[in-house]
Amino acid sequence: MSLQQSVELPFDTIAAIDITKGLLWSAVEIRSQNRTDVLGGLSREAAEKLSTMLLGAINEHLITAIEADKAQLIEIDEAIQTLTRNGHQYLALADINQTISTVPGEAARAISHPLFKVEQLPTSLVEQFPASLSMLVDPGERQRYNEHFVSSELLRFDSFFSDLDGRSLSNEQREACIRLEDNNLLVASAGSGKTATMVGKVAYVLDKGLYRPEEILLLAFNNDAAKELRERLAKQLKVSTSDLRCQVSTFHALGRRIIEQVEGKPPQLANWAEHPAGESQIIEQLIDDLRLSNPAFQRLWTELLALYPKADIPVEVFDSEEDYRQYVSDRAQHDGGTISTLSGIYVRSLQEQRIANWLWLNSIPFEYERQVEIEGKGSDALYVQPDFYYPQIDTYHEHFAINQDGTSPFENYVEQAQEKREGYRHAKIDFFETISAQATDDTLLEVLEAQLRKRAIKPVPRHPDEILKALEPDVIRRYHNLVSVCIKHIRSAQLTQEMLVERSKALKHRARADRFARAVWQLAQAYSQKLDEAQRIDFEGMIGDAVKLIENGRYTSPFKLILVDEFQDISAPRAKLIKALRAQRLFTKVFAVGDDWQSIYRFAGSDITLFTEFEEQFGASWIGRLQQTYRCNQLIAGVAADFVQRNPEQMAKEVQSVRPAIPRSIRVIPVKVVWDKPSMDKACHQMLNRLNSFAAKIAPKWQTKAKPKLSVLVLSRYNMQNPFQGKVPVFSYIEVRCMTFHRAKGLEADYSVLLDVSEGNFGVPSRIEDDELLQLVIPFPETYPYAEERRLFYVALTRASRGVFMLTNQARRSRYIDELIQIGGENICLENLDGSPLELCPDCGKGHMVQRSAKDGSKFMGCSEFPVCRYTVSV
Numbered sequence: 001m002s003l004q005q006s007v008e009l010p011f012d013t014i015a016a017i018d019i020t021k022g023l024l025w026s027a028v029e030i031r032s033q034n035r036t037d038v039l040g041g042l043s044r045e046a047a048e049k050l051s052t053m054l055l056g057a058i059n060e061h062l063i064t065a066i067e068a069d070k071a072q073l074i075e076i077d078e079a080i081q082t083l084t085r086n087g088h089q090y091l092a093l094a095d096i097n098q099t100i101s102t103v104p105g106e107a108a109r110a111i112s113h114p115l116f117k118v119e120q121l122p123t124s125l126v127e128q129f130p131a132s133l134s135m136l137v138d139p140g141e142r143q144r145y146n147e148h149f150v151s152s153e154l155l156r157f158d159s160f161f162s163d164l165d166g167r168s169l170s171n172e173q174r175e176a177c178i179r180l181e182d183n184n185l186l187v188a189s190a191g192s193g194k195t196a197t198m199v200g201k202v203a204y205v206l207d208k209g210l211y212r213p214e215e216i217l218l219l220a221f222n223n224d225a226a227k228e229l230r231e232r233l234a235k236q237l238k239v240s241t242s243d244l245r246c247q248v249s250t251f252h253a254l255g256r257r258i259i260e261q262v263e264g265k266p267p268q269l270a271n272w273a274e275h276p277a278g279e280s281q282i283i284e285q286l287i288d289d290l291r292l293s294n295p296a297f298q299r300l301w302t303e304l305l306a307l308y309p310k311a312d313i314p315v316e317v318f319d320s321e322e323d324y325r326q327y328v329s330d331r332a333q334h335d336g337g338t339i340s341t342l343s344g345i346y347v348r349s350l351q352e353q354r355i356a357n358w359l360w361l362n363s364i365p366f367e368y369e370r371q372v373e374i375e376g377k378g379s380d381a382l383y384v385q386p387d388f389y390y391p392q393i394d395t396y397h398e399h400f401a402i403n404q405d406g407t408s409p410f411e412n413y414v415e416q417a418q419e420k421r422e423g424y425r426h427a428k429i430d431f432f433e434t435i436s437a438q439a440t441d442d443t444l445l446e447v448l449e450a451q452l453r454k455r456a457i458k459p460v461p462r463h464p465d466e467i468l469k470a471l472e473p474d475v476i477r478r479y480h481n482l483v484s485v486c487i488k489h490i491r492s493a494q495l496t497q498e499m500l501v502e503r504s505k506a507l508k509h510r511a512r513a514d515r516f517a518r519a520v521w522q523l524a525q526a527y528s529q530k531l532d533e534a535q536r537i538d539f540e541g542m543i544g545d546a547v548k549l550i551e552n553g554r555y556t557s558p559f560k561l562i563l564v565d566e567f568q569d570i571s572a573p574r575a576k577l578i579k580a581l582r583a584q585r586l587f588t589k590v591f592a593v594g595d596d597w598q599s600i601y602r603f604a605g606s607d608i609t610l611f612t613e614f615e616e617q618f619g620a621s622w623i624g625r626l627q628q629t630y631r632c633n634q635l636i637a638g639v640a641a642d643f644v645q646r647n648p649e650q651m652a653k654e655v656q657s658v659r660p661a662i663p664r665s666i667r668v669i670p671v672k673v674v675w676d677k678p679s680m681d682k683a684c685h686q687m688l689n690r691l692n693s694f695a696a697k698i699a700p701k702w703q704t705k706a707k708p709k710l711s712v713l714v715l716s717r718y719n720m721q722n723p724f725q726g727k728v729p730v731f732s733y734i735e736v737r738c739m740t741f742h743r744a745k746g747l748e749a750d751y752s753v754l755l756d757v758s759e760g761n762f763g764v765p766s767r768i769e770d771d772e773l774l775q776l777v778i779p780f781p782e783t784y785p786y787a788e789e790r791r792l793f794y795v796a797l798t799r800a801s802r803g804v805f806m807l808t809n810q811a812r813r814s815r816y817i818d819e820l821i822q823i824g825g826e827n828i829c830l831e832n833l834d835g836s837p838l839e840l841c842p843d844c845g846k847g848h849m850v851q852r853s854a855k856d857g858s859k860f861m862g863c864s865e866f867p868v869c870r871y872t873v874s875v
Helices: 044-068 070-086 093-101 106-111 131-137 139-156 158-162 171-178 194-208 223-237 251-263 278-293 295-307 321-328 350-361 413-426 436-440 444-454 464-470 473-493 497-504 510-534 539-551 572-584 614-618 634-644 676-697 772-776 787-797 815-827
Strands: 014-021 026-032 036-042 183-187 216-220 247-250 372-375 381-384 388-390 395-400 431-435 561-564 589-594 621-625 628-633 656-659 666-671 710-716 734-740 749-754 800-809 828-830 849-853 859-863 872-874
Touching (some): 014 572, 026 044, 026 572, 044 106, 070 093, 070 131, 093 106, 093 131, 139 158, 171 194, 171 621, 183 614, 194 216, 194 223, 194 589, 216 223, 251 539, 278 295, 278 473, 278 510, 295 350, 350 436, 350 444, 431 444, 473 539, 497 772, 510 772, 539 572, 628 634, 634 656, 634 666, 634 800, 666 676, 666 815, 676 800
Parallel strands (some): 216 561, 666 800, 666 828
Antiparallel strands (some): 388 395, 849 859, 859 872
């Protein structure tokens, strides 16, 4: 609804009033059974005020109707007494309201209205309510009724739940099957049996006769999950999958079915949408098309990738200088440059990288850190290494880490910079300087170009094709992924370029964010245009179109109970689809199951706040937990739970395993890496050989005809870290599968081997995934460092039942391993590849003791973290 439009909505027809939070503004959504009106462009405060005002006005209208028809309260009393006397079911407000709605008259219609707030009733009217209406007036009354009902129902259905989906359900699962509030969230744990609970829930409500099968909808996030859910439900209900009348579907398939039912034909899906690599290919094509057709975009995109490959975040934002060094570095080295440039040299800071890459882009020769002698304090000779030297003009260039106010984050830095200036002047060396403040206000390259032009050096830009070939493939891939994620959010949230640019001003690296905002907006427009020209839709569009058909009443929902699997992966468009279905058919209930600890699909558009703020998003809810796991032994389950809950935003759980703890079942194996991948690949093969030998020794304890081999998952953060090059080795006693952390979600094995759990851009945590540019499109980004990476590592850690082996670069051990050692203590075993134990450094607590040789040839033990830690002990 635009500002120019006005519409009259009878209070009786309004089913829901929601506040949606955007990047800059909030909106109030007014949902009726056949339309949704949006009042946008509001501050959060204004949206809340408007929502409160509307709810107040609606309730004034409803209270007036009740007072005018008080005589009807007797009939309402009889209806509720019949319902509660029966004691047949758990009673949600929707159940009571649905019963009341069957009573004719204005009072019943008002009390059963979905927005009726009993707390707004005047005391004088409440006193006239019959006793049975205390179920509405007193929340404790309904709660007491339901607690008694659940206790009794657990006894009545004991045998039913003891043989369900091929197992006996736990008490937590049984309670979740019985409870049925208007909105329900079951917070599961890894391996806790959430699918069995969903099957049990449907079997229970059908057995009770609470719903007909065709009134039940089960939603899954992918075809495999939907297929498993369908097969297990059909087996439990003793019907074939083709005869199953409950609808089990993915969100996309449901959207397609709704459109086809209304339009009489299925929507035409874009040809790239269903192909696994289609999305990345279309993004690449859009970028290439814009580069070739739009010189301004060509310059913008080249600048972005070449000059701003990573956010330049101030050192003071990090916990330590070591954390900052690890963030900026492209290679592990304790001295010299660690940040790569297009010219092939390595520099020491991201701002130096920007300068070096700009010089290369403009064909300007330079040398990095060429040594020169100047006069220091007391006329002593001082050998310094200015950042840049321009041989064409015999000029030196220092880039000083100095802020606008003349300070520096580094100790004694300002004094040392002044000493250099004086030394250059005294030696009559042609020299100029740039400072960090210029990088912050985005004038750095302008100042640099002006200084060089003043000395008769004219930039000569390289050809775009030459630049493209020189760019790091990892940088290109990273930006392509960012574009893909952002386009989803831009389209689903209907963001504008102005919103993106305004949001960019709040990011730490504003210059980079501004460029990306302008670039990704053009790409989002090109993407939408490509869909329009082809008269096709993508998956997000399919869900969006389905929502419109529901909201305008062209589609009539048959569903009264909606169950949602993997709810931690929910996105805003999917949540809107659920809300639209629920608003269209009064008294529809939602039962969502998921684990916020395993929310790892932000790149696909998921929004974890829809899970962690479930009650705020969907209304008054029952929130239960599945804390018993059937997969990991208690040591792995407990350590992993403590690890992921270090982020206080994750929902609290106390995970208990049916498998007792296996001491030292989490093992860390430092690997001496010479050439990164070959060293780690070789170590992986050695580890698998060791596991196979171990499995052979204990075969009598586990081997059966049904289980001829132990299962082993080899997991890596990225596909490129796969050690098998497409051919997984075959062993006599272990069955090996290899995949990424993401693909392993939902799987389990006896053992897991986690590869390269090390610090680095492509390490664990991956530094490239938590890019601040995502804050351009995510309204309320997570503030905890590497929040999603932490959850992803939790997923990897909880795949194994018997043991986890983590291979790590001994020079760059992951901070996550350090945390596990803090949590698990002696139960986290450090060892060599052959299984021999390693000693943790008693001084720093991070490195391990390794044998070293002194200059005289004698042997001693020293910390692997040298030179950061210099602890030694004689052999």
